[in-house]
Amino acid sequence: MDFEPKILGIACNWCTYTGADLAGTTRLKYPQNVRTVRVMCSSRINPSFIIRAFQLGADGVLVGGCHPGDCHYGTGNLYARRKLAVTKKILEFAGMEPKRFRVEWISASEGKKYAEVVEEFTNDVKALGPQTKFKIRKD
Amino acid sequence: MSRIGVFVCHCGLNIAKTVRVSELAEFARTLPDVVVAEDYKFMCSTPGQELIQNDIRKHNLDRVIVAACSPLMHERTFRKVIENAGLNQYLLSIVNVREQDSWVTEDEDVATTKAKALINGAVFRARLLQPLVSRFIDVNPDVMVVGGGIAGIQAALELADTGKKVYLVERSPTIGGHMAQFDKTFPTLDCSACILTPKMDAVLQSSNIELLTYCEVEEVKGFVGNFDIKIRQKARYVDHDKCNACLACTEKCPGRGVSEWDEGLVKRKAIYIPFPQAVPQKPVIDRENCTFFKKGKCRLCEKVCEQEAIDFEQKDTFREVKVGAVILATGYDLMDTKPLIQYGYGKLPGVHHALELERLFNSAGPTSGKVVMRDGKTEPQSIAILHCIGSRDKNNHEYCSRVCCMYSLKFAHLLKEKTHGDVYQLYIDMRAPGKGYEEFYNRLVEEDVKFIRGKAARVTDKTDNPDHAGKLIVEVEDTLTSQFVTIPVDMVVLSPAMKPRQDAKDMARLFNLSTDKYGFFMERHPKLAPLSTMTDGVFIAGACQSPKDIPDSVSQGTGAAAEALTIVVKDKMELEAATAIVNSAACCGCQNCVRVCPYGAPMFNYEKNVSEINEALCKGCGLCAASCPASAIITRHFTNDQVMAEMEGLMEF
Ligand SMILES: Cc1cc2nc3c(=O)[nH]c(=O)nc-3n(C[C@H](O)[C@H](O)[C@H](O)COP(=O)(O)OP(=O)(O)OC[C@H]3O[C@@H](n4cnc5c(N)ncnc54)[C@H](O)[C@@H]3O)c2cc1C
Numbered sequence: 001m002d003f004e005p006k007i008l009g010i011a012c013n014w015c016t017y018t019g020a021d022l023a024g025t026t027r028l029k030y031p032q033n034v035r036t037v038r039v040m041c042s043s044r045i046n047p048s049f050i051i052r053a054f055q056l057g058a059d060g061v062l063v064g065g066c067h068p069g070d071c072h073y074g075t076g077n078l079y080a081r082r083k084l085a086v087t088k089k090i091l092e093f094a095g096m097e098p099k100r101f102r103v104e105w106i107s108a109s110e111g112k113k114y115a116e117v118v119e120e121f122t123n124d125v126k127a128l129g130p131q132t133k134f135k136i137r138k139d
Numbered sequence: 140m141s142r143i144g145v146f147v148c149h150c151g152l153n154i155a156k157t158v159r160v161s162e163l164a165e166f167a168r169t170l171p172d173v174v175v176a177e178d179y180k181f182m183c184s185t186p187g188q189e190l191i192q193n194d195i196r197k198h199n200l201d202r203v204i205v206a207a208c209s210p211l212m213h214e215r216t217f218r219k220v221i222e223n224a225g226l227n228q229y230l231l232s233i234v235n236v237r238e239q240d241s242w243v244t245e246d247e248d249v250a251t252t253k254a255k256a257l258i259n260g261a262v263f264r265a266r267l268l269q270p271l272v273s274r275f276i277d278v279n280p281d282v283m284v285v286g287g288g289i290a291g292i293q294a295a296l297e298l299a300d301t302g303k304k305v306y307l308v309e310r311s312p313t314i315g316g317h318m319a320q321f322d323k324t325f326p327t328l329d330c331s332a333c334i335l336t337p338k339m340d341a342v343l344q345s346s347n348i349e350l351l352t353y354c355e356v357e358e359v360k361g362f363v364g365n366f367d368i369k370i371r372q373k374a375r376y377v378d379h380d381k382c383n384a385c386l387a388c389t390e391k392c393p394g395r396g397v398s399e400w401d402e403g404l405v406k407r408k409a410i411y412i413p414f415p416q417a418v419p420q421k422p423v424i425d426r427e428n429c430t431f432f433k434k435g436k437c438r439l440c441e442k443v444c445e446q447e448a449i450d451f452e453q454k455d456t457f458r459e460v461k462v463g464a465v466i467l468a469t470g471y472d473l474m475d476t477k478p479l480i481q482y483g484y485g486k487l488p489g490v491h492h493a494l495e496l497e498r499l500f501n502s503a504g505p506t507s508g509k510v511v512m513r514d515g516k517t518e519p520q521s522i523a524i525l526h527c528i529g530s531r532d533k534n535n536h537e538y539c540s541r542v543c544c545m546y547s548l549k550f551a552h553l554l555k556e557k558t559h560g561d562v563y564q565l566y567i568d569m570r571a572p573g574k575g576y577e578e579f580y581n582r583l584v585e586e587d588v589k590f591i592r593g594k595a596a597r598v599t600d601k602t603d604n605p606d607h608a609g610k611l612i613v614e615v616e617d618t619l620t621s622q623f624v625t626i627p628v629d630m631v632v633l634s635p636a637m638k639p640r641q642d643a644k645d646m647a648r649l650f651n652l653s654t655d656k657y658g659f660f661m662e663r664h665p666k667l668a669p670l671s672t673m674t675d676g677v678f679i680a681g682a683c684q685s686p687k688d689i690p691d692s693v694s695q696g697t698g699a700a701a702e703a704l705t706i707v708v709k710d711k712m713e714l715e716a717a718t719a720i721v722n723s724a725a726c727c728g729c730q731n732c733v734r735v736c737p738y739g740a741p742m743f744n745y746e747k748n749v750s751e752i753n754e755a756l757c758k759g760c761g762l763c764a765a766s767c768p769a770s771a772i773i774t775r776h777f778t779n780d781q782v783m784a785e786m787e788g789l790m791e792f
Contacts, residue, residue, distance in 0.1 A: 008786055013211075014673055015653070021209045024238030032244050032253045035260065035789040038210070039777055040717075044761025052783055056790040072651055072673075073760040074737040083765070108653040108673060109661055115243070 005059035005125040009036035009118075010045055014072035015107045016064025022111030030115040031122040034062055041065070043076030047087040050101065054091075054134035060100045060125035062118070067105040077105070095133055099124045141266050143173045144200040145258060146191050148182035148207035150237055157241040157250040163206065166255050170262045174198050182207050183216055191217075192224035201226065202265040206234035206258055212664075227270030229716065229776060232261040256792035263788030267781045271716035274754060278364040278712050279463040282703045283308060285356055285646075288316020289689055290681025291468035292338050293696030294703075299347035301700075303707060306460050307342060308370060309352045311399075313417035314339055316470055320400065322500035322508070324689060325549040326579035332416060332503070339418040353423055357457065359649050362758065363676025364712045368460050374453040376424035377410070381448035384420040386412065388440035388449065396428035398505075402495045405505040410440050415503055424449075464676045464703040467660060468696065469646060471682040474529045474536065474635040481597045482528065482633055488513045489611045490598060490631045493546060500553050510557045512630065519560050519629035523613045524550055525595040526566040529636035536636040538657060540686040543634040544570045548580055550632060551588045563589045563626055565615050573688070591626075593618045598631050637686040650677050659685050670699045678702045717776035718757035719764055723749040725771035732763035732772060 011017040017038050023030065039045060042065030053061045063084060071077040084103045092098050102124075104117050145167035149155035160178040167176035175198045181187050182205055194200060203221050207213060210233035218228035236254045244250050280303060284295045287309030295307045307314070318324070319339075321331040342348050351370060358369040377388075394409025401407075409428040412420060430437035431451060441449040476484040476492055484490045489512065491499075502508035511518055524547045529535040544566065551562045569590075571580045584590070593615040602612050602625075610627035617624050639658035640646070647654045651674045653661040660679045663671040670678045680699035681692035706712065721732075721741070726749040732741035733750060740756035741763055743749075752763070752772075761774040770779065 006790060006792075008789060018211060018653070018673065021211060021235075021238040024209075024240075024242035027242055029245065030243055032240070032246075032249045035253065035256050035792075036239065037260070037782060037785050037789065039761060039782065040774075041760035041762060044765055044774060044777060046765045046779065048779075049782060049786070053786055053790070056787055058790055070648065070653075073758060073762065075735075076737065076760050076762045079735055079762055079766065109655045 003126060003129060005033050005122065005130070006057065007034040007060040007062055007122065007125060008053040008056075008058040009034040009062045009064065010042075010049065011036050011038055011064040012042045012066060012072070012077070013038055013040045015066035015070065016104070016114065018108035019064070019106045019110045019114045022108065023115045024111075026111050028111060028115040030119045033122045033125075034118050041071065041073050041076040042080035043071075043073070045080060045084070047083060047090070050087050050091070051134065054096065054100075054131060055136045057131070057135045059128070059131040060102070060121060062121050063103045064106045064114070065103075067107055070107060097128050099128060100131060141172045141202050142198060142200050143202040143204060143262060143265055144191070144194050144198060145170075145173055145176040145204045145206065145262070146182055146194075147176070147178040147236075148187070148205065149178060149180045150208060151180065154207070154237050154241045157244065157247055158236055158254045159247060159251045162251060163254050163258065167258055167262075170259060172202075172266055173262060174200065183213055188220045191220055195221065195224040195226060202230050202232070202268060204232045204234060204258065204261045204265055206236045206254065206261075208237040209233075209235045209239070229271040230265075230268050232265045232268070234258050234261045252792060256789050259791055260785040260788035264781050264785035267778070267784050269775065271775055273716045274714045275711040276364060276714055276755060278707060278709050279366070279461050280304070280707045281306065281462045282464050282466065282707055283366070283368060283460060283462040284466045284468060286316070286468035286470055286681070286683065287314030287342075287352070288468060288470045288681060288692070289318045289335065289338075290470070290692040290696040291316070291466070292342055293693045294466045294468060294680055294700040295348050296338065296341055296345070297697050297700035298703065299345045301704060303347065303704070305348045306462065307348055307350050308354050308356060309350070310355050311413065312353050312375075312423045313413045313419070314342060314350070314352065315418070317494075318689060319414065319416070320402075320494060320501070321497050322502065322504075323549060323553060325545045326573070326575040328549070328552070336416050339416070343418050350419065352419060356646070356649055359651075363674075363706060364463050366462050366465060366676065368462065368465070370458050370460055372456045372458070374426075374455050375422075376426070376449065376451055376453045377422055378448045378450050378453070379419065379421045381446045382421045383446050385445070386420075386422065387443045387445075389422055391439045391443050393437065393439065394425075394428045394430045396425045401498050401505045402492075404495060404498055463707040464678065465650065466678045466680055466699045466703055467646065467650065467652075467683055468679070468681045468699070469640050469643070469683045471637040471686065472640050474638050476528055476633050476635050479529065479535075482525065482595070482631070483598045483600075483611075484633060487598065487600055487611060487631075489519075489629060490633065492633045492635055493543070493550070496550060496632050500557070508557070510554060518558050521561040521563070521628040522554055522558070522630040522632060523563040523565060523595070523626055523628045524632045524634060525598075525613070526564070526634050527594055528633040531567060532636075536638060536657065538686070539570065540637045541570070542637065542686060542688045545573070545576060545579070545688065547634050548583045551583055552586060555586055555588065560629070561589065563591060563613075563628065565591050565593060565595045565613065567592070567594050573690070591615060591617050591624070602627070637682060640683065643683065650674060652677065652679075659683065670695060670702050676706055715759055717759040717774070718754050719752050719759065719761065719772050719774045721750050721752055722771045722773060723747065723751075725769050726750055727769040727771070729768060731766045731768065735762050735766050737762075
């Protein structure tokens, strides 16, 4: 059987989560490997969430927020952008394949973009195979 | 130990077609702390709601999970449901198995597995949910309407009628919008001015409306119930308090500017009112074209003004306005057809766009209502009206602009009335859905108008046929006869797309709205909340949401007024309780939270050396929590533990 990656999604309520809903309302079809946690703002995301997701066995983590400048809370995603850029560097430093972590700005009207990003990311992660580096095995 | 109930909705077949709902309920029953799990056809219906409430009582539930549509759709509904059964509304988790599951795959196994993972995540999170107490704040009773076209006017008048104070902000020197440019309106052909100007006057007369023309929104702070909006009053160089509207100044002025009102067909004075019925009747000086501002001398207007109202020193001024709700009714722009070089607009003088023709029809227009060529005297003997210019066109605007078929028919009728010429309609499809619209079309078919089904390919003045010399040649494939035809005419009228305002994106940013893929303001829900936006307390009406005719814009204006009223009639309103709090024992005093918060909610208590959060200002975004190096800030309802537990549940499958 093909390897089906497990991907954790974290999406902000106002843009990316709404955009993902729009993909549904317009009945776009895309791979269903992403399981999404909704937060109010991408700025809520603590870098430890990302690391924890990998520890829990996520093969990839996809974060979505409003386009910089369009944050529902004004400046939240600007902080998120910096914080997540550093997180990515740290992950890479710790040996994580860079393609397992992706941050995308997807607005409420970009249902199509959401579906495309998920499809592309799922394929990228699939190509990398299971993530074992950070995963904590349960015994 | 909690007692969780899981309720799986079929949503008719919307969910049940791809997700095996009974298997899902069965699965839920095996999860820790779940004491009951059921599936039902429509959870949001009355029987569905009762099912949940009965189970809460029967099984003594203390957490409820509803697997149904998106939380953005019905979270509020189900919060009420559990609250009415005695549970705190925050002890609810919605699992989105429709928009983000059953609708986006056709594979049953895939959809069902994903749904299981999502429910598992929700159960993990639900166990850690805490009851929260809602807060209430005072609501400012006033409303702001931005845009004084027909939609905004209607909204303002309705609100004023209920006794509410309204600020009507209009960027041009007069209200009226596009409708004020028209002569007649379809399908009834009633005179535009006769139905619009009384409304404009009513705005002026209303003691509840404060009319702010020549003004723009500069900055928006606050939120639903308590917006704080900074307005820029652009310098008019005329003191409107002193001006008595005698308009002697406009007669003497030697400066000339392009008349926006007449679509550039003629010039207007540099000190002007846009058109004779403008509201207010007081002039402004267009600085760019004013002789004094350009050359340093003139001041003729000042000399003739007995009121001493001219003030060349005037500057833009700013004021803050506080309101509880906002209605945006900023309308549309007509697409610029110059870039579509195949139609020759701007190069071939006989080619006009639709608004130019409106002005030619208008008795208050540049030709006093005569339809003539650009020379100002020759009556066209033949006119072709070209539909769908830039609309229904993948290279420009994919959407249908909805009103062009109808106003093109109106044009044909008026051209028949005002000229002796032949009139051609070149259309792709005739779209006339609306009360009395199909009948209007049938009427025109009888009026000897020549209908050709086909989109014009090109307009040119080059021809080998000596009979056609001096004419404009319209080339089109008649798709009913599959023949390529050329039509020689004197005048061509383009019916261009209605598009979002040039600055719609800036407005969207100011008010935190989303725009659709074309740039129109996006509604909260296309069917159920067409006038609301994702920003609570900000509503939209008229053509700023999508192309619309006057009847629809007026209905929306009234509707938006009612929506705004639902907020401002209340003295107090409930706020999200999901705010952040500081665990002062853990706070290290770094003040990161104080620096990052966009709302100024965290404040540093210098006595205790810890941060404290002002709940009334906190919007619950969670930025401070994620920025706190000591993990001392808790974003309620989205705590670290809750988020991580949900992740754990999700990743188990
Ligand atoms: C050629 C033509 C003919 C038409 N004929 C008909 C007809 O016969 N019958 C019919 O039913 N419909 C007709 N329509 C459609 C009609 O124009 C619209 O339905 C109507 O004008 C929409 O009203 P509105 O108030 O939404 O927008 P608008 O009329 O565009 O008014 C918007 C107002 O908001 C102001 N504004 C914009 N941005 C800002 C800002 N940032 N701040 C402050 N103020 C701002 C503008 O200055 C303007 O006054 C026609 C359209 C065209 C193009």
